[in-house]
Amino acid sequence: MSYRALGIYREPEFSPGKVEADAAILDAVLSELKREGIEIRAVDAISFASDPTPHPDLVLPMCQGPRALKRLAEVEQAGAVAINSALSIRNCYRDLLAAGLESAGVPTPVGALVPADEPLDARKLAGLDLSAGVFVKRGDLHALAPEDVQRAADRAEIESILADFARRGIRFAYLQQEVVGRVVKFYGVSGSAHFSVHLEGEEVPEAAVRALSQAASAAAGALGLGAWGGDAVLSGDRFAIIDFNDWPSYSRVRAPAARAIARRAMSLLGRQR
Structure with missing residues (x-):
């Protein structure tokens, strides 16, 4: 069976200073899927929101605006697998994010x-x-x-x-x-496909990486995300998650993250079939 994948670029207004980096991770994932025999296509968010015809098996949306999310929800209802879903993207708006992190039971200010x-x-x-x-x-x-x-x-x-x-x-x-400590960035792909933590000029203790990985994965599950990242503050052996994002640019780990997202997509498509 041949699958069709549709990538949706993030709106430039929601990608300040990162338009190229955001596009690069989506292009990298699509390239990985193409190597797996998936038919791929990519469009901007405006074109996606106004096109009533696409019927992909897989959607890889980086869009965040309400019109594109409304269209994404319709495509999902028609049977497409989405990484991430319209609901999970909306869950990362700050008016809903805190409640999602709280429901996951993760350390957060x-x-x-x-x-x-x-x-x-x-x-x-x-x-x-x-x-x-x-x-x-x-x-x-x-x-x-x-x-x-x-x-x-x-x-x-x-x-x-x-x-x-x-x-x-x-x-x-x-x-x-405010939480006092060192700010670290983390990137993840659900299904234990990828997790990494980054602190400029320093190594993060392995115990902290494991604990943050568990907490971030729980948060991603509560929010419904498949591709995600965020920021945390480390203070000694303790940490607090201060922000969580859908589809970051993965700039520091683009190649392994792209492979992980593609593997996750293939797994979800296989379950659907």
Whole structure:
């Protein structure tokens, strides 16, 4: 049986400074699938959202906008396998992400989703120490500009940042307690296909890698992701996951990640058949 795979490039507005890197990992996965005899095609998100005709067996979507996700859900309902699904991509928006990480039971900082254009409600800030450092992050997508994630030292700075968000049309913000430690990046593919941790200039202890791998895999499962990555803060033997993303660029591990995603796709197609 011949399978058809459709790759969907991420919208440039959701890929600041990483348009080429994001496209490169998708192209690499498609190349791996082509070697397996899969018929491949790639389109941009706008073309995908407006095309009622594609009937692929496998979809590899890096898109994140609502129109493309709506179309992706329709293609999935028609029977296509997706890495990642429309629901799992939406789960990585910050208004849903914290709840997903909490349901997975993984270590993550205390946080709260708040309206950017309303006074702070003390009831929503339970557990947050506003004087101990808080990161104010746009409450929908990941950072699209440097000012979309800012550190605030106190309540006054938080309110100032929220006012700026509101002026820029950002309706909600996620307040996340600062965790002191070393920030590491991690990349994974579900099904134990790939996991790696990266810290500039340092090796991460093997015990920390194992523990973070288990936690990140649990988080990916709760969010429904097959291709994923994120950031964590290491402090001694402890860690906290501070961000989680669908389909990162895998720039540091592109070749092995592409092979792992292709293997995962072939496995899922085999189960469907």
